[in-house]
Amino acid sequence: METLNLIKNDPWLEPYADAINGRHKHASEKEAELTNKGKQTLSDFASGYLYFGLHRTDNGWVFREWAPNATQIFLIGTFNDWKEEKKYSLKRKANGNWEIKLPADAMKHGDLYKLMVHWDGGCGERIPAWTNRVVQDEQTKIFSAQVWAPEKPYKMKKKTFKAATDPLLIYECHIGMAQEEEKVGSYREFQEKILPRIAKDGYNCIQIMAIQEHPYYGSFGYHVSNFFAASSRFGTPEELKELIDTAHSMGIAVIMDIVHSHAVKNEVEGLGNFAGDPNQYFYPGARREHPAWDSLCFDYGKNEVIHFLLSNCKYWMEEYHFDGFRFDGVTSMLYYSHGLGEAFCNYGDYFNGHQDDNAICYLTLANRLIHQVNPKAITIAEEVSGMPGLAAKFEDGGYGFDYRMAMNIPDYWIKTIKEKIDEDWKPSSMFWEVTNRRQDEKTISYAESHDQALVGDKTIVFRLIDADMYWHMQKGDENYTVHRGIALHKMIRLLTASTINGGYLNFMGNEFGHPEWIDFPREGNGWSCKYARRQWNLVDNKNLAYHYLGDFDCAMLEVIKSVKNFQTTPIQEIWHNDGDQILAYMRKDLIFVFNFNPKQSFTDYGFLVPAGKYEVILNTDNPDYGGHGLTDDTVKHFTLSDPLYKKEKKEWLKLYIPARTAMVLKRGK
Numbered sequence: 001m002e003t004l005n006l007i008k009n010d011p012w013l014e015p016y017a018d019a020i021n022g023r024h025k026h027a028s029e030k031e032a033e034l035t036n037k038g039k040q041t042l043s044d045f046a047s048g049y050l051y052f053g054l055h056r057t058d059n060g061w062v063f064r065e066w067a068p069n070a071t072q073i074f075l076i077g078t079f080n081d082w083k084e085e086k087k088y089s090l091k092r093k094a095n096g097n098w099e100i101k102l103p104a105d106a107m108k109h110g111d112l113y114k115l116m117v118h119w120d121g122g123c124g125e126r127i128p129a130w131t132n133r134v135v136q137d138e139q140t141k142i143f144s145a146q147v148w149a150p151e152k153p154y155k156m157k158k159k160t161f162k163a164a165t166d167p168l169l170i171y172e173c174h175i176g177m178a179q180e181e182e183k184v185g186s187y188r189e190f191q192e193k194i195l196p197r198i199a200k201d202g203y204n205c206i207q208i209m210a211i212q213e214h215p216y217y218g219s220f221g222y223h224v225s226n227f228f229a230a231s232s233r234f235g236t237p238e239e240l241k242e243l244i245d246t247a248h249s250m251g252i253a254v255i256m257d258i259v260h261s262h263a264v265k266n267e268v269e270g271l272g273n274f275a276g277d278p279n280q281y282f283y284p285g286a287r288r289e290h291p292a293w294d295s296l297c298f299d300y301g302k303n304e305v306i307h308f309l310l311s312n313c314k315y316w317m318e319e320y321h322f323d324g325f326r327f328d329g330v331t332s333m334l335y336y337s338h339g340l341g342e343a344f345c346n347y348g349d350y351f352n353g354h355q356d357d358n359a360i361c362y363l364t365l366a367n368r369l370i371h372q373v374n375p376k377a378i379t380i381a382e383e384v385s386g387m388p389g390l391a392a393k394f395e396d397g398g399y400g401f402d403y404r405m406a407m408n409i410p411d412y413w414i415k416t417i418k419e420k421i422d423e424d425w426k427p428s429s430m431f432w433e434v435t436n437r438r439q440d441e442k443t444i445s446y447a448e449s450h451d452q453a454l455v456g457d458k459t460i461v462f463r464l465i466d467a468d469m470y471w472h473m474q475k476g477d478e479n480y481t482v483h484r485g486i487a488l489h490k491m492i493r494l495l496t497a498s499t500i501n502g503g504y505l506n507f508m509g510n511e512f513g514h515p516e517w518i519d520f521p522r523e524g525n526g527w528s529c530k531y532a533r534r535q536w537n538l539v540d541n542k543n544l545a546y547h548y549l550g551d552f553d554c555a556m557l558e559v560i561k562s563v564k565n566f567q568t569t570p571i572q573e574i575w576h577n578d579g580d581q582i583l584a585y586m587r588k589d590l591i592f593v594f595n596f597n598p599k600q601s602f603t604d605y606g607f608l609v610p611a612g613k614y615e616v617i618l619n620t621d622n623p624d625y626g627g628h629g630l631t632d633d634t635v636k637h638f639t640l641s642d643p644l645y646k647k648e649k650k651e652w653l654k655l656y657i658p659a660r661t662a663m664v665l666k667r668g669k
Helices: 011-034 187-201 237-249 303-320 330-334 357-373 408-419 427-435 460-470 480-497 536-540 546-561
Strands: 053-057 060-066 070-077 097-103 112-119 122-126 134-136 143-146 168-174 205-209 226-230 253-258 324-327 378-381 403-405 443-445 503-507 572-577 582-587 590-595 602-610 613-619 636-638 650-657 661-667
Touching: 011 303, 011 357, 070 097, 168 187, 168 546, 187 237, 187 546, 226 303, 237 253, 237 303, 253 303, 253 378, 303 324, 303 357, 324 357, 330 357, 357 378, 408 427, 408 460, 408 480, 427 480, 427 572, 427 582, 460 480, 480 546, 480 590, 480 661, 536 546, 546 613, 572 602, 582 602, 590 602, 590 650, 636 650, 650 661
Parallel strands: 168 205, 168 503, 205 253, 253 324, 324 378, 378 403, 403 443, 443 503
Antiparallel strands: 053 060, 060 097, 070 112, 112 122, 112 143, 134 143, 572 582, 582 590, 590 661, 602 650, 613 636, 613 661
């Protein structure tokens, strides 16, 4: 057998060649099985949403459900006063499937419905597993499926769209909390008020959380009940489609935070005990429940479950034109332990037999399918263990994700801020942390995501400034703590974003230092939305210092986008000195210089760089971004020759670098 490139690229993986080859073979054989040895495509196989669920036909309706343990199933709803009637009784078909065909007047758009499922020893109301619309009654709080067949369904104006990934600049967002008002925001409001902000800021992709229907709003969308239903608390399917269409017209890609790592336990709303069989969709025994998340774990070894989940991926791409997915909780899927209590210290921890080969196979097939449906689709793995090959090509022995989240970076920044005084921040350590990654796998770098903004944690700006945000963010009234926080916030982001090898991510509002934490409405806070919103007025108010951070973020992205294929240009370290706390590196014609020293500014600090004229194009100390303006950035910097480095074509660039500042210089022709 020819050695896979994953192993060729990393000789340390050679001792685990059998395991890597075995996983690759497992996925190949499963794909052959599901596609009848290539007689159909994986995309053909993943079309379950066109068969199951409720569909309008030329002469009426057809409804189908997979419920092998059921003995009888009725459709009940507003059309029959929620009563079991013979004419709404489903017929058992082959392979555990059930079906009913109804005349056109049997139901109408907007009707509510459920299934009444009978099994040996019991019965119960269930929301269909494949339903594409679920709504909650405001008074009773009860969820029901809804017939969704509008007379004029939304038609996408932009039929084709290619995401800009040069580089991928992701704005992570949540529809419900994107509004200023203390309420749950809507798809329409997001489209009209927030998309223009994102486009103006310079991001070319949004990653939307909490799209799949979830009974508890405060779960942030991670306890999914209805996998094919776009959450109705934000509006209608037509409004979500229009939002995506509008984003595309602005050149913004739309990816979805998809949850296939687990499901909510709910039985009436979800899949927890669908037809009296608690294991229809989920692993049996001790592996059924996730010990930390109070949720259920899919049985990725069942073809029917693979069919359900793969069809789910294709559905969101075909029906809504999503450009890809960020897969949540991948670490939890990969390991029997869900990664809990594991240190992942060496390669042996990835190949010790404690991995779920079924889940690995599913993730590989999901990537195969997604890129078959749309070769330009984007897939990102949220994975903390560092599993090798996750974002390597399938042909090379990898799992096929386009990117993996660089989850080490936010952890590093939080740990540094929490545990070290400014004088102990080491540029060599910072540079290693933001560039430490597998060469054959692209990553999404980020300083912080929604994780750091939740109750129980703190955002970077809140850790840096804390309570002084309430009293000293008025321009002209900033104290030392605020000045320090603003300076480090910009420097941390610039170092993180300028060292990417794939893409960069920012969570909604963090670009301008949104204060406080996110706390969704719950009993403990009187069901208030006060902390589940974004206070855009803070960045819009030019009398407050927040706009400095927002303006800097915009300028930083402009610099990154000014270099073609910035993310693939080599990063060349020029210099670091942990004593001085100075760091400098180069990407193409740009030089990035950081002085993390809290007290000492340096005059005529020299770096050996390619000869030429250099101009400052971004400076964290610029007064426009809340800096002190200690340098004259109109000055052109000419390098000074040194006979010792003539052969290397290097000359000295001498700079004045104020304390706690960073600058970007561009080499002129």
